[in-house]
Amino acid sequence: MNIENYVSDVCKHAQKASRILANQRPDDKNKTLRAMADLILAEHETIKVENIKDLDAGKKKGLSKAMLDRLELTDTRIQSMATGLREVADLIDPVGEILDKKNRPSGIEITKIRVPIGVIGIIYESRPNVTADAAGLCLKSGNAVILRGGSEAFHSNLIISNILRAALKKTGLPEDSVQFIETTNRKAVDHLLHAEEYIDVIIPRGGKGLIKKVATESRIPVIKHYDGICHTYIAKGADLDKAIAIAFNAKVQRPGVCNAMENLLIDKEIAEKILPPLFLKLRKAGVEIRGCEEILKIDPSAIQATEEDWRTEYLDLILSVKIVGNLEEAIDFINEYSSHHSDAIVTEDHYEGAHFLQSIDSATVYVNASTRFTDGGEFGMGAEMGISTDKLHARGPVGLVELTSYKYMVRGNGTVRK
Numbered sequence: 498m499n500i501e502n503y504v505s506d507v508c509k510h511a512q513k514a515s516r517i518l519a520n521q522r523p524d525d526k527n528k529t530l531r532a533m534a535d536l537i538l539a540e541h542e543t544i545k546v547e548n549i550k551d552l553d554a555g556k557k558k559g560l561s562k563a564m565l566d567r568l569e570l571t572d573t574r575i576q577s578m579a580t581g582l583r584e585v586a587d588l589i590d591p592v593g594e595i596l597d598k599k600n601r602p603s604g605i606e607i608t609k610i611r612v613p614i615g616v617i618g619i620i621y622e623s624r625p626n627v628t629a630d631a632a633g634l635c636l637k638s639g640n641a642v643i644l645r646g647g648s649e650a651f652h653s654n655l656i657i658s659n660i661l662r663a664a665l666k667k668t669g670l671p672e673d674s675v676q677f678i679e680t681t682n683r684k685a686v687d688h689l690l691h692a693e694e695y696i697d698v699i700i701p702r703g704g705k706g707l708i709k710k711v712a713t714e715s716r717i718p719v720i721k722h723y724d725g726i727c728h729t730y731i732a733k734g735a736d737l738d739k740a741i742a743i744a745f746n747a748k749v750q751r752p753g754v755c756n757a758m759e760n761l762l763i764d765k766e767i768a769e770k771i772l773p774p775l776f777l778k779l780r781k782a783g784v785e786i787r788g789c790e791e792i793l794k795i796d797p798s799a800i801q802a803t804e805e806d807w808r809t810e811y812l813d814l815i816l817s818v819k820i821v822g823n824l825e826e827a828i829d830f831i832n833e834y835s836s837h838h839s840d841a842i843v844t845e846d847h848y849e850g851a852h853f854l855q856s857i858d859s860a861t862v863y864v865n866a867s868t869r870f871t872d873g874g875e876f877g878m879g880a881e882m883g884i885s886t887d888k889l890h891a892r893g894p895v896g897l898v899e900l901t902s903y904k905y906m907v908r909g910n911g912t913v914r915k
Contacts, residue, residue: 725755
């Protein structure tokens with residue numbers, strides 16, 4: 498196989514399909530999404546057979562338990578893929594939304610309207626459910642999608658993409674609206690990143706190494722985030738029971754994801770009161786505490802935190818904890834060390850909460866809630882393409898609206914400029 502020619506053909510077919518898909522009615526897209534869900538459930542045994550091939554290969558390669566867990570497609574996860582597609586079908590279609598309309602003194606009428614981006618390339622690792630989530634969101638938003646999954650999930654991704662294409666064919670939409678790169682050759686990624694003639698945006702999902710490679714080498718605009726170094730600040734105005742519950746959830750509920758808390762800040766006025774019960778609960782859950790010098794004075798069993806710890810996304814049951822003097826010190830620390838993903842304050846003081854919301858430069862900022870809510874499903878988007886820490890073009894969970902652009906439609910009546 499000539500990889501460059503193969504990728505070029507895939508891109509050309511995707512671009513052609515995108516132009517057809519952009520003009521489809523919402524009902525037709527929704528019909529296809531529901532057909533995709535039905536077919537995934539009908540073929541769930543076939544999906545599991547292919548998934549076992551990937552799991553067996555992963556075990557032989559020595560993949561970690563966490564990686565194998567991300568890779569596995571249980572009955573529940575297959576059901577969730579189908580449910581996600583149906584939820585996307587039930588969402589309001591953003592394509593065609595009128596964003597602005599005005600008449601100018603010159604006689605022209607200008608309408609600003611939401612439109613699909615075109616062709617979206619997704620480069621992702623591990624989780625095969627991304628295949629269905631990405632395809633569903635792209636279809637609903639009128640975009641063709643080119644999927645390039647990790648080699649560890651090749652068989653799982655291939656069977657899911659084939660099922661999605663079968664549903665497209667069955668309902669009369671172009672099959673090439675969803676395409677999967679059917680090779681594990683790494684050169685395919687290089688060719689995708691240089692296909693600016695055909696692909697309009699690239700979205701990488703995976704580890705920092707993958708995202709950095711894509712951001713560095715792509716000739717195409719990229720929507721991305723590198724790290725999820727998320728903070729929770731327990732302010733002096735906090736309700737201590739709420740604070741313990743929120744901090745525990747943010748760290749422990751699912752530590753291996755990008756919206757889990759990595760750094761915890763405690764106001765010095767409440768540190769001695771809250772730390773003993775909070776640390777007891779965290780340690781019972783297996784959390785290793787790394788703290789600043791002030792933390793060690795209160796709890797000598799904590800490990801001394803280093804400068805590197807404040808900048809580390811552990812994705813594990815490890816937590817860095819620091820005592821700060823006041824709200825402004827907490828804000829300065831978070832803006833310095835955060836990856837600008839998700840950061841939270843726990844406080845009953847209205848001023849503290851409002852000032853924190855205004856001052857923290859992150860995609861998602863919380864008052865009295867866990868950072869674990871930064872998720873497309875939790876935000877009512879049905880699913881997401883990832884969490885963007887960029888400021889252009891999308892920020893936070895990337896859902897349907899973020900997968901669209903806009904154009905101006907201008908009408909006149911023989912109108913010429915004077």
